[in-house]
Amino acid sequence: IVATPNRHHADLSGALLEAGVQVLVEKPIAATVADAQRMIDAAKANSRVLMVGQVERFNPAVEAVKRAVDGDDIISIQITRVGPFPPRMGEVGVVIDLAVHDIDIIRHLTGSEIVEVQPQLARTRADREDTALLQFRLANGVIAHITTNWVTPYKVRTLQVATKTKFVVADLMTRQVTEYFGQQSDGSYSTRGVMSWPNEPLKKELEAFAHAIRTGETPAVTGEDGLRNLEVALRCLGE
Incomplete structure (x- = not known):
């Protein structure tokens, strides 16, 4: 290793x-x-x-989301990975340290490659970028967005996937996954929890x-x- x-x-x-x-x-x-x-x-x-x-490929919440959307047409993916500045960091900014996780998740869920990149970066408290808003378009037409930073005082790790038939939300820390589906003409919808096995990634x-x-x-x-x-x-x- x-x-x-x-x-x-x-x-x-x-x-x-x-x-x-x-x-x-x-x-x-x-x-x-x-x-x-x-x-x-x-x-x-x-x-x-x-x-x-x-390692996020092996997060049971990511695996649960992949099972939930397999066979469905994905429209968009939204990932938020934010938290406080890690004192251990010395050489890279949030894109290399954090967003690489989410770039891999996007490719893993879609089975497609990222062909368009629209980044917005900022340096607010560090000598490297510590805030990034990244927008992507994949070869299969899916659009994706990553929000990542080292300026939020608490950790958030969420994954949201919209398909033509459902909306799946996952907390990558608690491993809780929820699926919203069956939206009616009055705006109501059904929800269900998606099983996320308690594996150690x-x-x-x-x-x-x-x-x-x-x-x-x-x-x-x-x-x-x-x-x-x-x-x-x-x-x-x-x-």
């Missing part, structure tokens, strides 16, 4: 892969797209597993890594996934 500052991911992961070690690298996969591609190439050349630690992530190693199957979050997420985040930063 490589969990160092981003700038070291490529060199360390590359050396491990070339030595025959299977690698789970924390998100974002690397500091640059070129570094990410170098890691992907090293994994292929040495027939090793390279998995990226996008980090444990599920490690189990998925071990499964890929044992079976030779494609890992749940591939190096290519990590590269795509990084590409979008860097586009948001104008890089």
Whole structure:
């Protein structure tokens, strides 16, 4: 498991892969797209597993939302990930630290790639962007919006997905998921809770890594996934 500052991911992961070690690298996969591609190439050349630690993929609330909307036409996705400034941060802003989670969720839920990016960034209390409003359009027509910052004094992690038949809301911290459906002509609608199993996301992530190693199957979050997420985040930063 490589969990160092981003700038070291490529060199360390590359050396491990070339030595025959299977690698789970924390998100974002690397500091640059070129570094990410170098890691992907090293994994292929040495027939090793390279998995990226996008832990929200394994959040049971995200899994519940995906089950709830599978087979339906998604219209829009809204994600809010805000909270106070984390003293541990030293090298990156909210886009790389936080929004990369949500870029991955959007791609995961839609099975489509982000083709248009409209970012609004602000620096209010830090030397890097600490507030970001990010709008996206995906290849399949879905629109998405991420609100993220380090200026809210309390944590919020919410995911909202609108489809042609329902509206699904998830709290990614409490794992509570609610589905609104069957809207009537008078504006009323029905609601129901969606089962969200009490799994520990980090444990599920490690189990998925071990499964890929044992079976030779494609890992749940591939190096290519990590590269795509990084590409979008860097586009948001104008890089």
